[in-house]
Amino acid sequence: MKLKNEFVIAIAGKAGQGILSMGELIQDICRDIGLYSFVWVDYPSLIKGGHNVVFIRISDTPIYAPVEQINYLITLDAESLEIHWDEIVKKGVLIYDKDIVKKEISQRPNKTQPFFGVGVPFNAISRGINKSTRYANTSAIATLHYVLGWELATYAKILEKKFKKKSQQIVDDNISAMKRGYEYAEENYDSIFTHQLNKGQAEPYYSIDGSQALAFGAIKAGVKFTAAYPMTPATPIFDHLASHADKYGIIAKQAEDEISAICMTVGASYAGARALTMSSGGGFSLMVEALGLAGITETPLVVVNAMRGGPSTGLPTKTEQSDLRFVLHASQGEFPRVVLAPGDSVELYQLIQEAFNLADLYQLPVIVLTDKYLATSQMIFPKDTDLDAIAVDRGILINSQKELGGDEKYARYLFTKDGVSPRALPGSNGITFHSGSDEHNEYGEICEDPHNRVKMMDKRMRKENSMLPSIPKPKIYGHTNADITLISWGSTKWAAIEAIELLANHNILANVMHFNYIYPFNISKTQPLLDKIKRSIIIENNATGQFAGLLKQYFNFEPEHSLLKYDGHPFYPDEIAKIILNQMF
Amino acid sequence: MKPKKDLSSHYTQSTPNWCPGCGNYGIWVSLKNALQELKLPAHKVVLVGDIGCSGKLAYWTDYNGFGSLHGRSIPIAEGVKMANSDLTVIVVGGDGGLLGEGLQHFLHACRRNVNIAVILHNNQVYGLTTGQTSPTSDLGYKSSTTPEGAYETPLNPSLLALTAQATFVSAGFAGNTPHLTQIIKSAILHTGFALVDIYQPCVTYNYINTYEYYSKRVYDITTTPYKPDNRFRAMKKSMEIEGGQKFPIGILYQDKSRPSLQDNIQNRVSPLVKQSINNITVKSLFEQD
Numbered sequence: 001m002k003l004k005n006e007f008v009i010a011i012a013g014k015a016g017q018g019i020l021s022m023g024e025l026i027q028d029i030c031r032d033i034g035l036y037s038f039v040w041v042d043y044p045s046l047i048k049g050g051h052n053v054v055f056i057r058i059s060d061t062p063i064y065a066p067v068e069q070i071n072y073l074i075t076l077d078a079e080s081l082e083i084h085w086d087e088i089v090k091k092g093v094l095i096y097d098k099d100i101v102k103k104e105i106s107q108r109p110n111k112t113q114p115f116f117g118v119g120v121p122f123n124a125i126s127r128g129i130n131k132s133t134r135y136a137n138t139s140a141i142a143t144l145h146y147v148l149g150w151e152l153a154t155y156a157k158i159l160e161k162k163f164k165k166k167s168q169q170i171v172d173d174n175i176s177a178m179k180r181g182y183e184y185a186e187e188n189y190d191s192i193f194t195h196q197l198n199k200g201q202a203e204p205y206y207s208i209d210g211s212q213a214l215a216f217g218a219i220k221a222g223v224k225f226t227a228a229y230p231m232t233p234a235t236p237i238f239d240h241l242a243s244h245a246d247k248y249g250i251i252a253k254q255a256e257d258e259i260s261a262i263c264m265t266v267g268a269s270y271a272g273a274r275a276l277t278m279s280s281g282g283g284f285s286l287m288v289e290a291l292g293l294a295g296i297t298e299t300p301l302v303v304v305n306a307m308r309g310g311p312s313t314g315l316p317t318k319t320e321q322s323d324l325r326f327v328l329h330a331s332q333g334e335f336p337r338v339v340l341a342p343g344d345s346v347e348l349y350q351l352i353q354e355a356f357n358l359a360d361l362y363q364l365p366v367i368v369l370t371d372k373y374l375a376t377s378q379m380i381f382p383k384d385t386d387l388d389a390i391a392v393d394r395g396i397l398i399n400s401q402k403e404l405g406g407d408e409k410y411a412r413y414l415f416t417k418d419g420v421s422p423r424a425l426p427g428s429n430g431i432t433f434h435s436g437s438d439e440h441n442e443y444g445e446i447c448e449d450p451h452n453r454v455k456m457m458d459k460r461m462r463k464e465n466s467m468l469p470s471i472p473k474p475k476i477y478g479h480t481n482a483d484i485t486l487i488s489w490g491s492t493k494w495a496a497i498e499a500i501e502l503l504a505n506h507n508i509l510a511n512v513m514h515f516n517y518i519y520p521f522n523i524s525k526t527q528p529l530l531d532k533i534k535r536s537i538i539i540e541n542n543a544t545g546q547f548a549g550l551l552k553q554y555f556n557f558e559p560e561h562s563l564l565k566y567d568g569h570p571f572y573p574d575e576i577a578k579i580i581l582n583q584m585f
Numbered sequence: 586m587k588p589k590k591d592l593s594s595h596y597t598q599s600t601p602n603w604c605p606g607c608g609n610y611g612i613w614v615s616l617k618n619a620l621q622e623l624k625l626p627a628h629k630v631v632l633v634g635d636i637g638c639s640g641k642l643a644y645w646t647d648y649n650g651f652g653s654l655h656g657r658s659i660p661i662a663e664g665v666k667m668a669n670s671d672l673t674v675i676v677v678g679g680d681g682g683l684l685g686e687g688l689q690h691f692l693h694a695c696r697r698n699v700n701i702a703v704i705l706h707n708n709q710v711y712g713l714t715t716g717q718t719s720p721t722s723d724l725g726y727k728s729s730t731t732p733e734g735a736y737e738t739p740l741n742p743s744l745l746a747l748t749a750q751a752t753f754v755s756a757g758f759a760g761n762t763p764h765l766t767q768i769i770k771s772a773i774l775h776t777g778f779a780l781v782d783i784y785q786p787c788v789t790y791n792y793i794n795t796y797e798y799y800s801k802r803v804y805d806i807t808t809t810p811y812k813p814d815n816r817f818r819a820m821k822k823s824m825e826i827e828g829g830q831k832f833p834i835g836i837l838y839q840d841k842s843r844p845s846l847q848d849n850i851q852n853r854v855s856p857l858v859k860q861s862i863n864n865i866t867v868k869s870l871f872e873q874d
Binding site: 206208212216219220221222224225227244245246248249250251253255256257259260261263264265266267268269270271272273274275289290293297381383387388391392425426427428429430431432433434435436437438443444445446447 | 598599627628629631633634636641643644647648649650651652653654657660661662663664665666667668669671672689690692693850853854855857858860862863865866867868870871872
C-alpha cells in the first residue's frame with residue numbers, strides 16, 4: 001500500500017537505555033528543520049530491562065497516526081534486532097553497535113537480510129570520550145543523520161541547548177560523540193539515502209503528548225485542585241499538573257487511594273474550586289461510588305479515565321477502548337452524566353475545557369475517556385491553534401444572601417425548568433445549606449416522600465435534555481457524500497482519516513464520522529447524518545463493539561462491518577484500508 | 586425563585602430522628618454549643634457527615650452540612666478544606682465508617698495533619714443496620730453477624746491516631762456534655778488534624794457499653810497530674826481503655842509545633858476558591874515542552 005512521502009524510525013532496546021529521550025531529540029530536530037513528526041511508544045510494564053520501542057514517523061505532509069512499518073531501526077541491544085528483523089522494510093536500514101550485535105550483518109541487502117546494515121561502535125566511541133557509555137545514543141543519532149543525508153548543524157544546536165544547563169563539558173562530549181558517530185559511518189559506508197523529504201514544509205507546531213494536552217487544557221480551564229493515586233497510563237496528567245502547580249496556584253494532592261482521590265475532588269468542587277481526578281480503569285472502578293455522590297449532590301466533577309487493556313490488571317501499558325460501557329453506567333442508581341472522548345491533541349486540550357464548563361453549567365459528573373495511545377503519543381499541535389478559544393463558564397452561582405432577596409431561605413436543589421438549580425458555595429455570606437447523598441427536598445433535607453422523589457429525580461434527569469444545545473453532532477471528515485463511511489470515536493480518529501486517503505488511491509470515496517461527544521447524544525442532529533450513510537464500517541479498540549451497541553440502542557443504526565482490535569495496539573491506517581478493501585470490495 | 590415553604594412533610598427529616606436516649610443527642614448538643622461559644626459564622630462552617638446514625642447530624646444543624654458516603658467523610662472534608670481554607674471543616678461519623686470502611690483515610694489524614702476536626706461517635710456497634718459488630722466492639726460482642734461473639738480485638742482509635750502522628754488526640758463522653766463541649770472547642774481551635782473519640786452509648790443495640798457503664802469508668806484527666814505533651818505517655822494513657830475499666834477523657838495529646846497541611850500549602854498558593862480563573866494563559870507551557 002502506497003504511503004505518503006514519509007518514513008518511520010524505530011529505536012529499540014531495554015527500558016532505561018534512554019530510548020524516549022532519543023525519540024524526543026529526533027522530534028525536536030524534525031520540528032527545527034520543518035518536517036512533521038508523530039511519536040508513539042510500545043513498552044512493557046517494568047522499570048528496567050524488557051523490550052521498549054519508540055517509533056518516530058516523519059513526513060513533509062501532516063501526520064497524526066501511527067503506521068506499521070520500520071524504515072530505519074536503531075537497535076541498542078541484540079534482542080531488539082531479533083524481534084524486529086522481519087519488520088524492517090525492504091531496502092530499509094539497520095543501525096547497530098558492532099560490539100553488541102554479534103550476528104553477521106551485511107552492508108548491502110541480500111536474500112536473508114533484505115535491508116542495509118550500518119554498524120558503528122557507539123559504545124566504544126563513548127568510552128573513548130569519558131570512559132562510560134553515556135554518549136552512545138548521541139553517536140547513534142549522528143549515524144542516523146549520515147544515513148538520512150541530514151546535516152549535523154541542527155542536531156548540534158539542539159544538543160548544546162539541551163545540555164548547556166548541565167555543563168560545558170557535557171556539551172563538548174556530546175558534540176564529540178556526535179561527530180565521531182557521523183564520521184565513522186561516513187568513512188565505512190556508502191551513502192544510501194532512500195528518502196528525500198522536503199524540509200521546511202511543516203507549518204510550525206508543538207509536539208506534545210496527550211497527557212500534556214489534557215493537563216494544559218485543564219490549567220487553562222482553571223483547574224485549582226487535583227487529587228490522584230498513581231496508575232498507568234493516567235499518572236502523567238497528574239505529574240504535569242503537579243509540576244506547574246506553583247506557577248498556577250494549584251493544589252495537586254497524591255491521595256492514599258483512588259477512593260480518597262475522587263472524594264477529595266468532590267469535596268474541593270463542592271467548596272467551589274474547579275477540580276479534577278484521573279485514573280485508568282482499575283482506579284476508576286474504585287471511584288464509582290463517589291461518582292454517584294457527585295450525581296445526587298449535583299456537584300460538578302471532571303474525571304479522566306485513561307484506558308488500558310482490561311479486564312483487571314490486564315495490559316497495563318497497552319491501549320484499549322474497552323471502558324466505554326462501564327463509565328456510561330458506573331455507579332448505582334440513575335443520574336445524568338456526560339462522556340467525552342477526544343481524538344487528538346487539540347481535542348484533548350479543548351474538550352477538557354468543555355468538560356469543566358459542562359460540569360459547572362449542569363452540575364454533574366463529566367467523564368473524559370482517553371487511552372494509553374493518546375496519553376503517551378507525541379502529537380502535532382499546530383502553533384496557530386487559538387489557545388483561548390474556550391471561555392470559562394461557571395454557570396449560575398449565588399454569592400450571598402443579598403442576591404436571594406429578603407429573608408428567602410436558599411434552596412440548593414430548587415425545582416427549575418431546566419433542572420439546574422442556582423448554586424451557592426459554602427462560605428457564601430449569610431447562606432447555609434445542606435447537601436448530601438440521601439435523596440433530599442429542595443433544601444437538601446433528607447426526604448423520602450414519593451412525590452418529592454419523583455420530582456427530584458425528574459429535575460436531575462432533565463439536565464440531560466437541557467444540555468443538548470451544548471452537545472454538537474459528530475464531525476465528518478472527507479466527502480459528505482462518500483460511498484463508504486468509517487465510524488470512529490475517540491482515539492481512532494486519525495487512523496481512520498488517513499485510511500480514507502489510502503482508499504482514495506484505490507478510487508474508493510470514503511469519509512469518516514468521528515464522535516468525541518459520546519453521551520448524551522444529540523439525537524435530532526445526529527440521526528440525519530447516520531441516515532445518509534451508504535455503506536459503513538465501525539472501528540473500535542475493543543472486543544465487543546461497545547460504541548456500535550450504542551448506535552443500535554439510540555439510533556437503530558447498524559454498521560455493515562465492524563473492525564475490532566484488542567491486541568493492545570492502536571489502529572494503523574493501512575490496516576484499516578486493507579481490511580476495507582478485502583472485506584467490503 | 587420562590588420555593589414552596591411547606592415542603593417538610595412527615596417524610597422529611599429536618600430534625601434528629603435518633604432513638605430516644607441516643608448518645609448522639611449529647612454529641613449534637615455539645616457540638617452546637619462548642620460552635621456557638623466559638624462564635625463562628627454559620628456560613629463558614631461545614632459539617633461533613635459519614636453514613637450511619639451519627640453522620641445524619643450534618644443535616645441537622647443550621648451550619649452547612651454535606652452528607653457523604655460511608656467511610657468517605659474524611660477525604661471529602663480534606664477536599665473542602667484544601668479548596669477553601671477559610672472554612673471550618675468538621676467530620677461527624679461513627680466507628681464503622683471512620684475505622685472500618687474508611688480506616689485508611691483516617692490514618693492518612695492523621696499523618697497529613699490536615700486542618701479538620703473529626704468527631705468520632707464511637708458506640709461500638711453498627712446501629713442503623715441493626716446492631717452488627719463494629720471495629721471497636723468488645724471481644725465477645727454478640728450480634729446478628731457474630732452470634733458466637735466477636736473474635737477480633739477492638740481497635741483503639743486514640744492509639745491509632747497517635748501511631749499515625751496525629752497532632753491532637755482527645756476523648757470525651759456523650760453523657761458529659763459540658764466537658765465534651767470544651768474538648769470539641771479545643772479540637773476545632775487546633776491547627777491540624779484533631780480527633781475527638783467519644784464514648785457514645787447506643788441504647789437500642791449495645792447493652793454492655795451503656796451510660797451507666799461509662800459513667801462509672803470515665804475520668805477527667807485534668808484531675809490527674811497528666812500533661813498532654815508527650816506522645817509516648819499519651820500512647821500509654823490511651824491504652825488504659827484496653828482493660829475495660831478506666832476511660833480517660835480530655836486532651837490526651839497535642840502538638841502545636843508541626844505545620845498543618847494548610848500551613849504547608851498556603852505558603853505556596855492562595856485559597857483556591859479565591860483565585861480568578863477567567864484569563865489564564867498557558868502559551869508558555871506549550872513553548873517550554
